[in-house]
Amino acid sequence: MRQFWALSLAIVRGFARDKASVFFSLVFPLMFLVLFGGIFSDQTRSELDMVQVGDVPVLxxxxxxxxxxFDDTFTVTRNDDLDTALEQVRSGDADVAVEMRDDTLVAHITLTDQVAAAVTQGSLRAFVDGTNVALLAQDAGRAPPYALAVEQVEDESLSAIQFVTPGLLSWAVAMSAAFxxxxxxxxxxQSKLLRRLQLAPVATRTVVGARVxxxxxxxxxxxxxxxxxxxxLFGLSLTGSWWMAVPLLVTGTLSFMALGLLAGAVTRxxxxxxxxxxxxxxxxxxxxxxxxxxxxxxxxxxNVSQALPLRHLNEGMLDVMVRGEGPSAALAPIxxxxxxxVVVTLVAARLFRWERA
Structure with missing residues (x-):
């Protein structure tokens, strides 16, 4: 047992001295605890934005x-133009647009956020059913006065894979380019290849151009x-100006390649x-x-996420591949x-050394 404890103590000391092991074993997982805690800490508060088109008697x-x-579940704004309201939902500025067609409450939703779509449908159905029950209690002989119909603002042919693909593709490209x-x-x-390239009759721009x-x-x-x-395999259907995903992907790759160069410049x-x-x-x-x-x-x-390049890459890809936006929607993210x-590359170049210090 003495040997066991001595060996265990030596391993613990070695672990404590390895800053990278300590960081990725203890600090890094705690970062995700804080991250998810921040993301989901406010889940009890409603984030459903409703656009009401015209008079909606059931509400x-x-x-x-x-x-x-209802007031705790939805934040309601009014708009008399149905097309404008649908565009708000389609672009992600609202979760649902509602209108009345005879005695039917029509809810226009987007599948971009399927969780919000499910919550929206369930909540509206509960309110419509509650209203019907209250009215039937006053007049038991009448039929349920109101019904609920749900329509998605995107092409009906779109499936869940449409909304998953842009984010996963952006993440995969970011990982590959940075790593x-x-x-x-x-x-x-480490292999001294950089020094050899520096002394070789090869222009720096040639080396950089090849890697890029x-x-x-x-x-x-x-x-x-x-x-x-x-x-x-999954029925993905490209719509809108999906070809604008190519220049988006190129600029996104350059951004995360710059991050990788910065990481390589500051580490040993x-x-x-x-x-x-x-x-x-x-x-x-x-x-x-x-x-x-x-x-x-x-x-x-x-708000913090707006400062992150991957957020802009995700939103741009989603706009042109799913939301049916035109080519101009990709210009701002690009x-x-x-x-x-450019900024991160300049910082990396400033910190770059041909050999380890």
């Missing part, structure tokens, strides 16, 4: 006690595989560079809505991603 006849619950750049820079530095070209080709191959498998080993890139990109994927929408997150967290790439 004006809610039974006693139901009105307060590849970080590992390559540090790997070349390979990274872009990998990203485009990733896109082709994602879209090909999605179409062949390949493992450190990859860990640094992982430290930035993985939490960013959760904060940027790559895996699930951020509609239920606190407003301050949504501009943000390009600016981010």
């Amino acid at each position: 004006q006849e809610l039974p006693e006690g139901a009105q307060e619950a 590849g750049a970080a590992a390559t820079l540090q790997g070349w530095r 070209s390979v990274t872009l080709v990998i990203a485009l191959v990733q896109m082709a595989i994602f879209l090909g498998l999605g179409t062949a 080993s390949t493992e450190g560079a990859v860990n640094a890139a992982n430290f930035v990109v993985l939490p960013m994927a959760f904060l940027s809505g790559s895996f699930f929408p951020l509609d239920g997150a606190p407003q301050w967290l949504q 501009g943000v991603l390009a600016l981010f790439a």
